[in-house]
Amino acid sequence: MLIPGLPDSVGLAVLEHQERCDGTGYPAAKLDSELSLLGQLLALADSVVAIYFNRLLPYGRGWRDAIPIIERSAQEYLFRAVDLLSALVRRSDLPVASVVSGSAVTDFLQQFHSQHERLQCWFDALKGCLLEIGFTHRDRRLHSLQNVVLHLATAYKGVVAQQPALDRQLVNLMEQPATEIPQDLQDHCLLQLEVVFHLRRLSLMLQQYLAAGGSADELIQSKLEACFGQISGYLEQSVDR
Structure with missing residues (x-):
């Protein structure tokens, strides 16, 4: 179903991400490296959300703290997507929390x-x-x-x-x-x-x-x-x- 005003590139990214999440790869059966850049970013953003809620939030950590973690796995997430998301978060106004003081x-x-x-x-x-x-x-x-x-x-x-x-x-x-x-x-x-x-x-x-x-x-x-x-x-x- 088409959504009025939604760019084709965004629709493709959502489709690619859905195929990765349900494990079927249907109908495109693409490797991660073959996903569109928006598809790669969406997959990475989904991982960041999981990292934040499961492994950062319980310890009082913020969104920024996910960056060092995903940068360690840049190859897994495809380098370009990591670079873009890291730059986006670092340039944001998100607060920097201290581990302890x-x-x-x-x-x-x-x-x-x-x-x-x-x-x-x-x-x-x-x-x-x-x-x-x-x-x-x-x-x-x-x-x-x-x-x-x-x-x-x-x-x-x-x-x-x-x-x-x-x-x-x-x-x-x-x-x-x-x-x-x-x-x-x-x-x-x-x-x-x-x-x-x-x-x-x-x-x-x-x-x-x-x-x-x-x-x-x-x-x-x-x-x-x-x-x-x-x-x-x-x-x-x-x-x-």
């Missing part, structure tokens, strides 16, 4: 530092196990788990890797009566929460994979079971993050 800063930094160390151990355990088993097993479900950990290693390298400079910055801030947190550290905090979300999702995927029977290869199965036993504690702690 005043007397709560010291306790927050201590929790942040502990979470950072826990996150690294969690990621290292998953990465070590999922990459050690190799990629010749011909198990599509297992390949999907490996793809997630490779994406995290690439897109969030500055969060999941060892960060001596960050550790020093945190220690220095905790040793002095800081009343506010530098912007770069606030951005890192948001990205760290995003990585925890993805690690939790990956861990649940591994749990479901094992519950469904796991790998036909006994050696791979035993390694995956040992890995899940190692990370199960992190998974439980992440519920109240």
